[in-house]
Amino acid sequence: MLDTLMLSRIQFAANSSFHILFPTITIALGWILFYFKLRHDQTDNPVWMRAYRFWVKVFALTFALGVVSGITMSFQFGTNWPGYMETVGNIAGPLLGYEVLTAFFLEATFLGIMLFGINRVPSKVHTFSAFIVAVGTTLSAFWILSLNSWMHTPTGFEMRDGVAHATSWLEVIFNPSFPYRFTHMLIASGLTAAFFVAGLSAYRILKGDHKQAPRLTLKTGLVIAAVLAPIQAYVGDLHGLNTLEHQPQKIAAMEGVWETERGAPLLLFAIPYEEQRTNHFEIAIPKLASLILTHDADGEIVGLNDFDGDHPPVRPIFFGFRLMVGMGLLMIAVAWTGCYFLRRRGELPEWMLKVVVGMTFSGWVATLAGWYVTEIGRQPWLVTGVLSTADAVTPLAAGNVGFSLALYLSIYVILMWAYVHTLRVMARKAVEVEEFETTTPQKEGTITNLPGAAEEGAA
């Protein structure tokens, strides 16, 4: 039987995993939309507007899922982790508060204008709203990643009577792992949105869409991915080095290093066995792990056995890390191949379109795998060295948590199905009908299949 701690951890993991999928898309998609709108303002080419109008609908749907799952998250701290707020509430509270104050209202209000205001505000105000929404999503990421990073590498505080008090807010916000984690996550969002846009556009083309807009967005997605993917590899490496400095046990688990050694090999594959404290079926490249992590082929990497059991579970981190890196390499390969075809032939062959469709949600896989590595890698701590996860959990009966967990899980399964299904319906519909019936976007041009315009658009 699962206890309250395990159930609460599963519930929080389920909530945050489900939640992060949507902001990961919208943070970067907001900027991509702003780019579409800006290009339209500059060139007056209606194709940009068509691209904008299709993707703004996708954005609205994705954003709504992010909002509702985010509200659930904000309640979780209080409902399941009272020890968290009691111990580090003085730090976590203001950071969360600034996220609500500076980001949430901004996004929500200007998204309303962006979605419904086309006939009511001048084009410039509309473009400005798209800009503000993008700024809002990014600000939101700034605050929440600052708090998350602080939980990994807490600085700028002192403990008084078992409660954390801030001594320097600058040190709290810009704690040592924050710049790396924030950059890594923003680029992850860029990659996720890029493959999402490219994948859905490729799907439209495969379904027989002869219009220009999906080709334009396919190209936009692939170019963004081709530029960001290698940068992400570099930033990820920097983030890893930062982790080695502050959380060496996490790196040891990622690399599957049990005994402290010099010239540690890079394990391409292995199955770690925690009871036997060894790996089986190793496929390794000699000395490469030391070279990557210490920039010295004979550099020393501290093994898991030197942490006296105070290290996270090894297997999920070991495999999660390989899944993330593998996904990243696949992204580079697909994005560059795609750009090569675009440059040589101006379009993708059918098999390549299928590959790009297959990569639509690749960003989700990599992002989740990465977050599992970093979050499980923090265990057994909730806030490194300050508060253990077990000490923060609610005293509620396991039955209550089991009940809410079952509710959330069933809702998430339904919603995920509905989301993917609806994206497909939207893409297929876009194959048949134009985003608006006039050649140039005019004030009265209505859009298909939306409240208030459902009937006109059905034709």
Next chain:
Amino acid sequence: MTPETMTFNDWLPVIFIGIMGLAVLIYAVLDGYDLGVGILLPMQDEDELQRDTMIASIGPFWDANETWLVLAIGILLIAFPAALSQIMLSLYIPVAIMLIGLILRGVAFDFRAKAAVDHKLTWDRVFKGGSLLTTLSQGYMLGQYVMGFESGWQAQMFSLLSALGVTAAYSYIGAAWLVMKTESDLQKRAVQWTRKAGRATLLGVLAVSLINPLVNPGVFDRWFTYPLVMFVLLIPTLTFAGFVVNDRLLKRLPKENDRHCRVPFFLTVGIFLLCFSGLAFSFFPDIIPGELDIWAAASAPESLKFILVGAVIVVPLILAYTAFSYYVFWGKATELKYH
């Protein structure tokens, strides 16, 4: 503690309970009307166009409206973590149910517009059901709060009554919103809804106002102490007058040229404001009635000061661009196009 001897650090919890109260009040009004619109959604086949208009009337706003709930919870989390832990422990299941309701209605709003046509009715049902679930659980939680989180049958009965009362109140403000934002047949329908919901709300308010001082002796003493009683009884008097005036006016709506179509909504906002002041007056400075006051529950002054700086700058800005958004979408919802 008297106002003269209080230091700035003593005032901080008072300031934050003020901001939180403001957030809760704005939430009740704003999400109140959009939840109310959801509850009132007519589900017959021939009502589809009216459903479209009703949902279009809240389209640009619902998301920002819900954010006030996040702000209220955020402030409880930031400023009064001890109270939050205690409240969440007692209300774990109703909170989970409310969140499910909020999730369902939030996504239904977007799915109904984008899903295949044959699924639209299903999502409309989800929207209505989610709105009702959210409202009932909020009302239940309010009842539990007033009863000091007791689990006896009297407390349960009172909480159920409160759940119905809040449902009536949200329907009231939602219907009044529709009177303001719609035209012709739907507006006539909304006028009838407003009248009915108004009467139900009045019953709910009366019941809660009578039971609250009877079960909470502290509340009784506070309300019925001379000479304050002369002044504070203005609150129930004005509330009652608000209900009556609104009902009389609604009887004569819609008028020519749509005169006075906005009055019922703003009268209802006034009634919400009065009911809220009544509750606040009953319990201040306790954050958990009879158990925990705001000073005992408050977090560290340096954290409160840090967030106060932001709040002082940002909250007026939020109010300003919220006002801008309502200005942009001023007028009848039938003109609204989700572009």
